[in-house]
Amino acid sequence: MIIVQAIDALREELKSWRKTGETIAFVPTMGNLHAGHIALVKRAQELGSKVVVSIFVNPTQFDRKEDLAAYPRTLAEDCAKLQAGGADLVFTPTPALMYPGGGLATKVEVPGVSELLEGASRPGHFTGVSTVVCKLFHLVQPDVAVFGEKDFQQLMLIRQMVRDLDMDILIEGLPTVREADGLAMSSRNGYLTTAERKIAPGFHLTLGEVVDALHKGRQDYAALQAEAAQTLVALGFRPDYVEIRRALDLLPPAANDTDLVILGSAWLGKARLIDNIPLTLKKLTETS
CATH class of the missing domain: 3.40.50.620 (HUPs)
Incomplete structure (x- = not known):
């Protein structure tokens, strides 16, 4: 080399x-x-x-x-x-x-x-x-x-x-490479203390809960974002943002948008973590 x-x-x-x-x-x-x-x-x-x-x-x-x-x-x-x-x-x-x-x-x-x-x-x-x-x-x-x-x-x-x-x-x-517990690999993970490292996987899990709710049909995006932020605070994070956006251009989605991405950033101690989960929702079909 x-x-x-x-x-x-x-x-x-x-x-x-x-x-x-x-x-x-x-x-x-x-x-x-x-x-x-x-x-x-x-x-x-x-x-x-x-x-x-x-x-x-x-x-x-x-x-x-x-x-x-x-x-x-x-x-x-x-x-x-x-x-x-x-x-x-x-x-x-x-x-x-x-x-x-x-x-x-x-x-x-x-x-x-x-x-x-x-x-x-x-x-x-x-x-x-x-x-x-x-x-x-x-x-x-x-x-x-x-x-x-x-x-x-x-x-x-x-x-x-x-x-x-x-x-x-x-x-x-x-695609994001993750640790066995779901935490996205990052150079900044080295800033985490032993105790914080145990908490850190909760970040990805919280974003995953938003994904699950969207797949179940929820479209109250602002409420979902607020709930996720509250969950992160309860876990010990200081959330910067949790946002549901269109995967195409990162603008807020309309009701009929199906290609989305959940993006988040949160502080845990000295480490500022970021993560995202893309998803595609099933299109609503009309029934006769």
């Missing part, structure tokens, strides 16, 4: 691959890798003949300086996992390399989807995400890029950016 930090070295290696007809699959990460990230690498191996992984803790997508400072940097351990997982190249740029002027000068913004839910809770977050992913796409020029569906809104934003800018990149979403 090749590890490069310099942009020139990255481009030189990628150029040699393209000359021999290799197809490039890309997995952008912020490091502190877990089994969910390795699942993305495994999927990338199925989609391309060479797999590039980036590890970059992107400062422009953090809305709180203390969160950026506390984010774990585990480069040596990450590279060992990626080598075992079959990655071909790891790109490890520094903030100074990615942002030579010290911050965002040219910005890539995706209006609409970036202003909802996570965007409303974390001002500026998605501008940082779309800008850095756009820059990484420009540097790597992959044939396909693989992202986890746990970050449902982020995946939607990236797909829209690729469409709007006519990027010739296939965006592949991988």
Whole structure:
């Protein structure tokens, strides 16, 4: 496995691959890798003949300086996992390399989807995400890029950016990888104490209760959202939001919408957890 930090070295290696007809699959990460990230690498191996992984803790997508400072940097351990997982190249740029002027000068913004839910809770977050992913796409020029569906809104934003800018990149979403008790794998799960880790699966279970209620025919969306938030508070969470949205555009659903997604964010101690569950409701059929 090749590890490069310099942009020139990255481009030189990628150029040699393209000359021999290799197809490039890309997995952008912020490091502190877990089994969910390795699942993305495994999927990338199925989609391309060479797999590039980036590890970059992107400062422009953090809305709180203390969160950026506390984010774990585990480069040596990450590279060992990626080598075992079959990655071909790891790109490890520094903030100074990615942002030579010290911050965002040219910005890539995706209006609409970036202003909802996570965007409303974390001002500026998605501008940082779309800008850095756009820059990484420009540097790597992959044939396909693989992202986890746990970050449902982020995946939607990236797909829209690729469409709007006519990027010739296939965006592949991988279903959320979970622990045995249902908790979505996340680098931030390491912030949980032993006691909080026992409570954490209740987040996914609570979203699942909303899904069950929808399948049983309830359409009082506001009440369902409020009940879920109350359940989370009772369990010891500090909910940020629980929302029932259309899977197509994350707007509030109408009565006849069937493709939905339940999205939630909640604090548990120092960890801010996010999760989602997509679902398709059965269409109401007319009876004669």
